[in-house]
Amino acid sequence: MKxxxxxxxxxxGAAEMARRNYIFDTIRSVYSLYGFSQIETPAMENxxxxxxxxxxxxxxxxxxxxxxxxxxxxxxxxxxxxxxxxQLTTALCxxxxxxxxxxxxARYVVQHREELQLPFRRYQIQPVWRADRPQKGRxxxxxxxxxxxxxxxxxxxxxxxxxxxxxxxxxxxxxxCIKINNRKILAGIAEIIGQADKIADITVAxxxxxxxxxxxxxxxxxxxxxxxxxxxxxxxxxxxxxxNSDKIETMRHSLVCSETGLKGIEEVEYVLTMLEAQxxxxxxxxxxxxxxxxxxxxxxCIFEVKAMDVQIGSITGGGRYDNxxxxxxxxxxxxxxxxxxxxxxxxxxxxxxxYPEEVRTATQVMFVNFGESETRYLMxxxxxxxxxxxxxxxxxxxxxxxxQMQYANAKAIPYVVLAGENEMExxxxxxxxxxxxxxxxxxxxxxxxxxxxx
Amino acid sequence: MKxxxxxxxxxxGAAEMARRNYIFDTIRSVYSLYGFSQIETPAMENxxxxxxxxxxxxxxxxxxxxxxxxxxxxxxxxxxxxxxxxQLTTALCxxxxxxxxxxxxARYVVQHREELQLPFRRYQIQPVWRADRPQKGRxxxxxxxxxxxxxxxxxxxxxxxxxxxxxxxxxxxxxxCIKINNRKILAGIAEIIGQADKIADITVAxxxxxxxxxxxxxxxxxxxxxxxxxxxxxxxxxxxxxxNSDKIETMRHSLVCSETGLKGIEEVEYVLTMLEAQxxxxxxxxxxxxxxxxxxxxxxCIFEVKAMDVQIGSITGGGRYDNxxxxxxxxxxxxxxxxxxxxxxxxxxxxxxxYPEEVRTATQVMFVNFGESETRYLMxxxxxxxxxxxxxxxxxxxxxxxxQMQYANAKAIPYVVLAGENEMExxxxxxxxxxxxxxxxxxxxxxxxxxxxx
Numbered sequence: 075m076k077x078x079x080x081x082x083x084x085x086x087g088a089a090e091m092a093r094r095n096y097i098f099d100t101i102r103s104v105y106s107l108y109g110f111s112q113i114e115t116p117a118m119e120n121x122x123x124x125x126x127x128x129x130x131x132x133x134x135x136x137x138x139x140x141x142x143x144x145x146x147x148x149x150x151x152x153x154x155x156x157x158x159x160x161q162l163t164t165a166l167c168x169x170x171x172x173x174x175x176x177x178x179x180a181r182y183v184v185q186h187r188e189e190l191q192l193p194f195r196r197y198q199i200q201p202v203w204r205a206d207r208p209q210k211g212r213x214x215x216x217x218x219x220x221x222x223x224x225x226x227x228x229x230x231x232x233x234x235x236x237x238x239x240x241x242x243x244x245x246x247x248x249x250x251c252i253k254i255n256n257r258k259i260l261a262g263i264a265e266i267i268g269q270a271d272k273i274a275d276i277t278v279a280x281x282x283x284x285x286x287x288x289x290x291x292x293x294x295x296x297x298x299x300x301x302x303x304x305x306x307x308x309x310x311x312x313x314x315x316x317x318n319s320d321k322i323e324t325m326r327h328s329l330v331c332s333e334t335g336l337k338g339i340e341e342v343e344y345v346l347t348m349l350e351a352q353x354x355x356x357x358x359x360x361x362x363x364x365x366x367x368x369x370x371x372x373x374x375c376i377f378e379v380k381a382m383d384v385q386i387g388s389i390t391g392g393g394r395y396d397n398x399x400x401x402x403x404x405x406x407x408x409x410x411x412x413x414x415x416x417x418x419x420x421x422x423x424x425x426x427x428x429y430p431e432e433v434r435t436a437t438q439v440m441f442v443n444f445g446e447s448e449t450r451y452l453m454x455x456x457x458x459x460x461x462x463x464x465x466x467x468x469x470x471x472x473x474x475x476x477x478q479m480q481y482a483n484a485k486a487i488p489y490v491v492l493a494g495e496n497e498m499e500x501x502x503x504x505x506x507x508x509x510x511x512x513x514x515x516x517x518x519x520x521x522x523x524x525x526x527x528x
Numbered sequence: 529m530k531x532x533x534x535x536x537x538x539x540x541g542a543a544e545m546a547r548r549n550y551i552f553d554t555i556r557s558v559y560s561l562y563g564f565s566q567i568e569t570p571a572m573e574n575x576x577x578x579x580x581x582x583x584x585x586x587x588x589x590x591x592x593x594x595x596x597x598x599x600x601x602x603x604x605x606x607x608x609x610x611x612x613x614x615q616l617t618t619a620l621c622x623x624x625x626x627x628x629x630x631x632x633x634a635r636y637v638v639q640h641r642e643e644l645q646l647p648f649r650r651y652q653i654q655p656v657w658r659a660d661r662p663q664k665g666r667x668x669x670x671x672x673x674x675x676x677x678x679x680x681x682x683x684x685x686x687x688x689x690x691x692x693x694x695x696x697x698x699x700x701x702x703x704x705c706i707k708i709n710n711r712k713i714l715a716g717i718a719e720i721i722g723q724a725d726k727i728a729d730i731t732v733a734x735x736x737x738x739x740x741x742x743x744x745x746x747x748x749x750x751x752x753x754x755x756x757x758x759x760x761x762x763x764x765x766x767x768x769x770x771x772n773s774d775k776i777e778t779m780r781h782s783l784v785c786s787e788t789g790l791k792g793i794e795e796v797e798y799v800l801t802m803l804e805a806q807x808x809x810x811x812x813x814x815x816x817x818x819x820x821x822x823x824x825x826x827x828x829c830i831f832e833v834k835a836m837d838v839q840i841g842s843i844t845g846g847g848r849y850d851n852x853x854x855x856x857x858x859x860x861x862x863x864x865x866x867x868x869x870x871x872x873x874x875x876x877x878x879x880x881x882x883y884p885e886e887v888r889t890a891t892q893v894m895f896v897n898f899g900e901s902e903t904r905y906l907m908x909x910x911x912x913x914x915x916x917x918x919x920x921x922x923x924x925x926x927x928x929x930x931x932q933m934q935y936a937n938a939k940a941i942p943y944v945v946l947a948g949e950n951e952m953e954x955x956x957x958x959x960x961x962x963x964x965x966x967x968x969x970x971x972x973x974x975x976x977x978x979x980x981x982x
Contacts, residue, residue: 086567140594189541191939
């Protein structure tokens with residue numbers, strides 16, 4: 075008989091929210107340090123905005139909102155049984171819940187084009203909804219944390235996004251490897267083996283190198299219709315190793331006949347040089363030719379972030395795209411973006427136990443309630459602490475001390491303040507350290523000093 | 529051909545978001561100073577959780593989510609035309625968007641009762657959705673900012689909520705009047721005139737005193753079936769004026785025959801005494817017997833906040849209720865809560881122009897892009913500033929200076945840094961104050977010092 079929530083959705087309690095806020099606040103503050111401005115778009119978009127943007131499968135995974143009022147509208151009994159589900163959906167629903175932040179952002183840019191300053195650096199941290207089959211780590215409601223720059227072709231944007239990634243994970247204390255590649259290099263590879271049409275197959279196959287090993291990758295390439303000779307030509311590329319500059323030199327030779335490929339090399343080299351010249355990255359950055367990512371969407375640099383100390387998929391990703399807003403009638407706008415995977419970052423921080431102390435402690439001090447006169451004595455003290463930024467609670471009910479202490483323990487409140495007749499007479503309080511059990515009698519001034527320093 | 533958003537919904541651009549974040553962050557930090565923990569619940573709830581909680585009209589205003597997959601399910605052609613809209617809705621939709629934060633909170637408390645420490649102090653800042661007819665100031669998607677304490681009957685909770693209200697508006701710099709009343713006083717008034725059944729009519733009528741004047745209030749009371757004699761008895765109550773303690777003394781006499789009424793007086797007196805004894809409120813608090821608020825829901829103290837310097841409705845409200853979770857099978861849990869009206873607070877802050885400087889300034893300094901070697905020279909400088917917390921941008925493209933300066937102006941960036949050959953040779957930069965137009969040549973150290981102090 076207990077009430078529940080829809081499958082694939084979650085409640086976030088106090089401890090989880092403190093952690094999630096820490097993640098979002100950290101990302102938010104780094105984004106704004108780099109001049110990105112936050113925007114928010116409505117949870118509901120017109121279905122005409124959303125449909126057809128995520129493929130046929132995506133259309134099915136959109137949550138649709140039943141029209142208000144008489145939704146039966148023009149659908150007759152014959153129509154009800156005769157029309158397709160798609161036709162009925164269009165008749166019943168005008169709105170849907172956003173599926174990601176990218177399409178609403180594209181819609182936003184086109185709708186507000188006259189007010190926007192280009193290049194436009196925006197970030198957006200909001201939930202999205204997908205009617206996916208729920209499973210471990212996959213939810214029907216989850217947050218995305220995206221930043222994009224649109225209206226600038228400059229590779230400096232790529233450089234800065236890598237710095238943002240590096241800074242965010244440095245602040246989290248998570249060691250990561252930032253993998254970078256370029257779609258133009260992948261296109262060049264397909265080109266030089268004379269099988270430009272097979273670029274999708276090639277990329278899908280070599281993307282699996284880590285998982286299935288070289289032999290199986292080669293088998294998949296052959297199965298996809300790549301000739302034996304071309305599979306051989308691909309070997310030095312697939313097995314490419316060494317430093318980033320070694321890889322760049324090798325690839326510059328391999329791709330000498332592909333203008334596109336060389337352009338990709340040049341772009342990656344620029345980004346790496348700018349980052350390395352500065353010596354500003356704390357994490358490793360690695361040119362990884364097997365990195366593919368959402369093949370149809372990206373057109374230039376692509377990146378992905380792996381945690382070094384936890385086995386988990388990519389925790390951040392992004393890249394350059396050329397035509398974000400074309401579908402809404404505004405062609406030729408280039409952009410580049412990243413997206414932090416908040417749920418996975420949450421898991422990594424949990425596994426490595428990296429949350430700072432202030433995230434673990436909600437209320438810092440609780441005042442025990444012995445009755446009305448004690449409460450009157452304590453109220454100004456509580457107020458003093460709060461004025462000094464100390465998160466304080468006074469237990470609201472005059473109940474047994476044991477119950478109050480249990481409450482403080484269960485909430486992991488580190489300090490408890492007690493005041494009875496003795497303290498009231500001497501204008502003091504007793505401060506109890508809930509970890510050590512130590513008790514000290516202090517003046518109000520001493521209490522403030524002690525807790526402000528704690 | 530421009531894409532749009534559903535009516536009654538809004539996009540929030542960079543400037544609006546900065547202001548909204550300031551409002552939410554302020555409320556959030558005060559809530560946590562008082563020991564409240566944040567929770568979040570899913571946007572979608574089961575319709576069985578939501579339906580029947582907001583009256584018949586409310587059920588219609590819920591946004592319902594069309595079931596995924598074959599929603600046609602068991603509805604035959606006859607059913608499609610023969611069933612009521614309500615029946616069809618139940619067949620087509622299992623889920624809906626939350627309508628407020630109170631019902632999801634009640635559902636949360638019942639669902640997680642075993643993990644929760646009572647008294648449970650939670651706050652929640654999330655959007656809600658209502659299929660209301662949109663009009664000025666009324667949206668189909670808007671944020672609520674609620675805090676509640678459940679599982680404690682103590683009036684100390686009311687006292688602390690008033691302190692929270694006072695602190696939040698003090699931080700905003702908005703002068704307010706906090707109005708307090710008690711449902712038991714209203715019940716007592718109806719009781720002593722022998723028309724306890726008319727409490728709703730009496731309250732609705734006297735609630736209008738400000739708007740329609742005494743004569744019209746009396747006319748309404750008569751029309752509602754209150755006898756002439758009883759309307760006369762109500763006069764001293766309706767016209768009650770003077771200090772809070774004057775009002776309390778008068779009412780104590782008037783209500784001497786109503787146990788409930790006297791209990792209400794006692795409760796209000798306790799809250800006011802605790803607040804006044806402390807002298808901790810910066811804003812005025814006023815016992816207002818014409819204050820009614822959601823009559824069926826509240827059972828004890830009720831409050832409402834009015835801005836002193838702007839003509840606008842209530843900007844915050846709340847009260848004590850006795851049976852939040854009864855509807856989900858967990859009776860007897862008392863609670864008290866408040867809700868800040870973020871949209872109206874936004875309007876008040878705008879009208880009074882009270883936003884602090886850091887809310888107005890997104891990026892603090894922009895670096896002009898003169899080309900690759902200048903950019904290489906400037907990158908470590910930008911990094912230094914960001915390490916010092918200065919929100920900085922480097923213009924990504926090497927375009928005409930004029931265009932870059934226009935961008936800085938349009939974004940109201942207060943400082944611009946320039947570096948050409950001269951600066952590069954002397955290891956300096958030129959800092960331009962965009963307001964005064966003043967330019968100064970500075971070493972990197974001086975630049976950091978200057979901007980960190982600005």
